[in-house]
Amino acid sequence: MRLQKQDKHLYTKGALLLPVIQVDNLFKKYDKAPFPAVRNLSFQVEQGEIFGLLGPNGAGKSTTFKMLTTLLEPTEGSILILNRDTMTSQKAIREHIGYVSQIGGHDHQLTAYENLRWISKLYHIPRKQMNDRIMEVLDYVHLLEVKDNLLMTFSGGMRRRFEIATALLHHPKILFLDEPSSGLDVEHRYQLWHVLERLKREQNMTVFLTTHYLEEADRLCDRVMIIQEGQCVCLGEPEQLKQEVGGDQIYITVAEHSSVITEEELHSKLLEAHEQLVIKRIQLNEACTELRFWVDQGHRQVTPILDLLSHYDVQITSVRVTQPTLDDVMLQYTQRSIQYA
The missing domain is CATH 3.40.50.300 (P-loop containing nucleotide triphosphate hydrolases)
Known part of the structure; x- marks a missing residue:
């Protein structure tokens, strides 16, 4: 079933x-x-x-x-x-609707099957369908083999899957x-x-x-x-x-005594050398040891940027490309909300 x-x-x-x-x-x-x-x-x-x-x-x-x-x-x-x-x-x-809270509320002294049978009665599931329904949801969340184990023996992950099983009983x-x-x-x-x-x-x-x-x-x-x-x-x-918070980011670390040109000069040279290169922003740290680029499709932009830096005898020690995460989205929007609310 x-x-x-x-x-x-x-x-x-x-x-x-x-x-x-x-x-x-x-x-x-x-x-x-x-x-x-x-x-x-x-x-x-x-x-x-x-x-x-x-x-x-x-x-x-x-x-x-x-x-x-x-x-x-x-x-x-x-x-x-x-x-x-x-x-x-x-x-x-x-x-x-099915509802799973953070806390849960099941009897840890009963088995998984016994808990689900009791909950099935609360849902008014017909007695003839009850066993099939319980076995069905336990199988779906991969707990069928432990149906006769006490809930108190379940790990945290097993308990969360069990709670989802309880929420699925009534379809x-x-x-x-x-x-x-x-x-x-x-x-x-x-x-x-x-x-x-x-x-x-x-x-x-x-x-x-x-x-x-x-x-x-x-x-x-x-x-x-x-x-x-x-x-x-x-x-x-x-x-x-x-993507709305700024696209991919390329981090390029350079040797401490590299001949690094200014952000404005670098941005201008990049645009001259690669008309199709879209760089939203460039940032150079205070120690002049790391360049940070905000770009679209970062994996395609790495090679032309490295080619240009090598032309200016910049000694590159590491390169990494990162994509924006929901953490970036959360920080940008919630900080903005706090600042301007």
Whole structure:
């Protein structure tokens, strides 16, 4: 038996394909708090998309997450989950979403199978289907062989996969994950990522996650939204956002007594020698031992830059090319938000 594959075009209104999550002008202010936790937040999530909510501590991620999962009511604005309003249709929405918190809440004195049987009863899964459903989800997260082991014997990575199994029991259409790989080592993190990638690829499942691991968001997410002080500061595909912060960077270390010309002279000479070379910025450190170039397609720009430097008898000791990361995106947008808010 396999997990039910979801219809990609399940949520339609007439000929219009609706997003599975639609948020408009969301606002949340707690009593006695001087500032709102969330303000003027609007975005949507499509079916089959892995969507990441990012931001520094205190940015409003947890509040947003709780409102999306019907655990907290907004002060203003609207949230539609599967075209249902979270203010009026909490029960109907909860029947179609899976939720994995940071903490978990299972009985470690029971086996994995016993825990899932108890949870199946809470979901009102028919008794005749219960065993098949439990075996199905355990197999999907690669825990079938340890189904009779006490949960207290599971490693951190096994527990996170078990928690995802519990969230999949009732065949949800959206899976909400709050810091899914928090506290996991690299091996278990990769195992968890593999499960989430399978859910997207094989089941067309929508996954909404919060994470502090930007490598995780970069690998898994189709789109990410970074929020700061309750507001969206950027939203888009990870690759697009990374390129917007400055492109690739080339670091060239030179010998301490090399004949290094000034940044302005170097930039001018590079443009003269290579008309097609696009250099966004050049930086020379104070010790005149490292040149840093901001360019597009860095691997193609290395050779012409090295050729020109050798022409000026610059003694090169090392070269490395780096690509922008979501860390760069996060730092740029959140620092800018703090400075100009």
